[in-house]
Amino acid sequence: MNLFSFPLAFLFFAAPDAPGTTGRLINLYPVDYAIIAIYFVMVLGIGFYLKRFAKSGEDFFLAGREMTAWVAGLSFVSANLGALELMGWAAATYQYGILAAHWYWIGAIPAIVFLGLVMMPFYYISKTHSVPGYLQMRYGEASRALAAVMFSLMTLFMAGIDMYAMALIMKIVLGWDINFSIWISAMTVAVYVTLGGLFSAIFNEVLQFFLIWLGALLIPILGLMETGGWSGLVARVHQNFPNGDYTHMWSNMGNFTDNPMGIHWTGIVFGLGFIISFGYWTTDFLVVQRILAAKDIRAAKLAPIIGGYFKMAVPFIVILPGLLALAVLPFHLVPESQVGPGQHSYNEVLPLMLARYCGPGLLGLGMTALIAGFMSGMAGNSSAFATVWTYDLYRPFIRKGASDEHYVKVGRWTVMIGMLISIGTAYLVMEFKSIMDYVQALFSFFIAPLFGTVILGMLWMRVTPAAGFWGLLCGVVSSITMWAIVKIDHNMLAYIALSADAKDMAENMYRALWSWLICVTVTLVVTMFTKPKPIEELKGLVYGATELPSEGHLPLWHRPIFWGVLSLVLFVILQYIFW
Amino acid sequence: MSEKRHIVPLSFFVGVILLIYGELILGNSLIYLSRPPTTVLGELHPEVWWGAILTVIGGVYVYLFRPGRS
Numbered sequence: 001m002n003l004f005s006f007p008l009a010f011l012f013f014a015a016p017d018a019p020g021t022t023g024r025l026i027n028l029y030p031v032d033y034a035i036i037a038i039y040f041v042m043v044l045g046i047g048f049y050l051k052r053f054a055k056s057g058e059d060f061f062l063a064g065r066e067m068t069a070w071v072a073g074l075s076f077v078s079a080n081l082g083a084l085e086l087m088g089w090a091a092a093t094y095q096y097g098i099l100a101a102h103w104y105w106i107g108a109i110p111a112i113v114f115l116g117l118v119m120m121p122f123y124y125i126s127k128t129h130s131v132p133g134y135l136q137m138r139y140g141e142a143s144r145a146l147a148a149v150m151f152s153l154m155t156l157f158m159a160g161i162d163m164y165a166m167a168l169i170m171k172i173v174l175g176w177d178i179n180f181s182i183w184i185s186a187m188t189v190a191v192y193v194t195l196g197g198l199f200s201a202i203f204n205e206v207l208q209f210f211l212i213w214l215g216a217l218l219i220p221i222l223g224l225m226e227t228g229g230w231s232g233l234v235a236r237v238h239q240n241f242p243n244g245d246y247t248h249m250w251s252n253m254g255n256f257t258d259n260p261m262g263i264h265w266t267g268i269v270f271g272l273g274f275i276i277s278f279g280y281w282t283t284d285f286l287v288v289q290r291i292l293a294a295k296d297i298r299a300a301k302l303a304p305i306i307g308g309y310f311k312m313a314v315p316f317i318v319i320l321p322g323l324l325a326l327a328v329l330p331f332h333l334v335p336e337s338q339v340g341p342g343q344h345s346y347n348e349v350l351p352l353m354l355a356r357y358c359g360p361g362l363l364g365l366g367m368t369a370l371i372a373g374f375m376s377g378m379a380g381n382s383s384a385f386a387t388v389w390t391y392d393l394y395r396p397f398i399r400k401g402a403s404d405e406h407y408v409k410v411g412r413w414t415v416m417i418g419m420l421i422s423i424g425t426a427y428l429v430m431e432f433k434s435i436m437d438y439v440q441a442l443f444s445f446f447i448a449p450l451f452g453t454v455i456l457g458m459l460w461m462r463v464t465p466a467a468g469f470w471g472l473l474c475g476v477v478s479s480i481t482m483w484a485i486v487k488i489d490h491n492m493l494a495y496i497a498l499s500a501d502a503k504d505m506a507e508n509m510y511r512a513l514w515s516w517l518i519c520v521t522v523t524l525v526v527t528m529f530t531k532p533k534p535i536e537e538l539k540g541l542v543y544g545a546t547e548l549p550s551e552g553h554l555p556l557w558h559r560p561i562f563w564g565v566l567s568l569v570l571f572v573i574l575q576y577i578f579w
Numbered sequence: 580m581s582e583k584r585h586i587v588p589l590s591f592f593v594g595v596i597l598l599i600y601g602e603l604i605l606g607n608s609l610i611y612l613s614r615p616p617t618t619v620l621g622e623l624h625p626e627v628w629w630g631a632i633l634t635v636i637g638g639v640y641v642y643l644f645r646p647g648r649s
Contacts, residue, residue, distance in 0.1 A: 031607040203589050210593050220621050359616025361604035361626050
């Protein structure tokens with residue numbers, strides 16, 4: 001679960017027993033249950049097997065820093081690709097059309113390439129165990145503590161929201177009891193992450209990646225066969241929805257009112273494409289942790305770029321099903337709050353398409369892919385929280401100087417206790433749906449200023465420890481203030497999001513942009529009046545004080561920059577094709 | 580650290596689960612071959628060919644990444 005799935009999570013938080021919703025969308029057969037059960041046995045078995053390899057802190061929290069570029073890259077994209085995102089973006093595509101693909105292309109690829117080529121060398125060479133850990137080395141304890149506390153809160157809440165969202169979906173789609181889904185999934189994840197640490201999380205994320213693709217790929221394949229290809233799909237969408245433009249990505253972005261999302265292209269390019277995506281992909285520790293587990297610096301640079309290619313392909317299994325639903329479903333879906341007798345909500349797009357094309361066995365595979373997606377999201381949050389709590393809060397502030405074995409034990413206990421707290425969060429969200437809004441806001445307060453703080457720290461030696469802390473704090477406070485202002489007086493939206501017609505997503509993007517600018521400005525101003533660290537203390541942390549290994553001796557196709565530039569070229573081609 | 584060199588490759592686990600799933604799906608679909616599911620395009624028997632694909636991919640992965648293979 002990540003910032004990008006948050007705007008969609010509200011889709012799932014209407015009353016699960018709203019009148020007109022069917023008891024279950026899909027009936028499973030014995031072979032389907034067998035497939036689901038085998039998945040649970042497999043992930044637990046992997047956890048028990050990997051326990052023997054997760055002895056030291058480096059093993060438990062960073063998978064021994066032994067992952068190849070491919071494994072780290074697949075885990076990187078898989079940690080981001082949760083089931084809530086799969087279902088949520090398919091639902092958003094049904095509602096907004098192909099515009100949803102922006103979150104997979106401009107909202108990911110440039111930032112991912114930047115992470116791999118520019119930032120990973122500093123994360124990796126510094127030997128940090130986390131993003132707050134990097135802040136401690138670069139700026140000092142105050143910055144680390146602020147980042148660690150915020151990150152810990154976010155991951156605990158997000159794991160709980162993931163849990164509840166999964167349980168709700170299993171209830172809607174399969175008729176499973178919510179408590180059963182919460183406890184079975186949470187305890188399974190808790191066991192395998194406690195046993196194998198990040199090893200387990202990564203192994204299961206890669207497994208999940210294969211299951212998601214193989215479980216969901218049939219929908220676009222059979223769907224395109226049914227519509228007669230892309231042109232047939234477009235024709236049928238226009239026939240079913242003659243007043244909407246669902247198949248262009250940029251040509252309807254010149255005005256807030258010209259597109260169903262209510263966004264201007266500047267919001268997409270500068271808000272999503274720059275600030276939000278760079279903030280998320282380069283500083284969210286859940287995804288960065290997977291790259292820190294790479295075996296060497298070349299693998300660390302290449303891993304996110306490899307992940308980026310797969311991220312670019314994800315619209316095929318997420319966006320395309322949503323478009324196919326617009327083309328082939330004999331009825332129109334409605335917002336969750338408007339579901340009447342015999343109607344279905346946007347949320348149900350993916351399960352409806354699964355039920356449309358998949359019989360016994362394939363249904364089980366598809367549902368296992370969704371369950372695996374949720375569980376890997378929980379595992380990702382769990383392992384990231386354990387690392388940040390143990391190394392960035394417990395070790396520096398509660399018990400310094402203990403043995404490595406002690407911290408590993410603390411890490412294992414943190415996983416279990418963190419999971420119980422997340423379960424509590426899931427029940428809290430069940431009772432108070434508005435918490436979802438606040439958690440979404442919490443993430444958005446933090447991610448853009450954090451990017452400003454980290455990137456300035458990596459690229460400019462002059463930035464001082466005081467400036468790093470105050471810039472981050474002012475960026476976060478300004479974001480909170482802007483959010484509160486709009487909550488109190490909705491008319492202020494016209495100033496913050498540059499239009500009174502802007503929707504929530506647009507507001508988030510512009511708020512991220514302004515808070516980033518404020519963070520950077522404060523950082524630069526405070527830098528002018530405070531003392532920097534001596535260069536000797538910045539070695540391995542900043543451009544200019546770090547010896548970056550040369551790749552000049554490598555053939556072109558072995559260099560990460562070649563694959564990074566190629567992915568950007570492909571990204572541009574896709575924008576042209578779907579203009 | 581030396582124990583890590585004997586860690587079973589991740590790809591082997593991927594192969595095992597795909598092989599099991601492929602055989603389950605393929606086997607189940609062959610049993611009901613004369614009664615295809617009432618899904619759209621069910622007459623194309625997607626369970627059969629998808630189950631076969633999973634079995635082949637899983638089998639290849641299990642063979643290529645089996646423990647002890649140098």
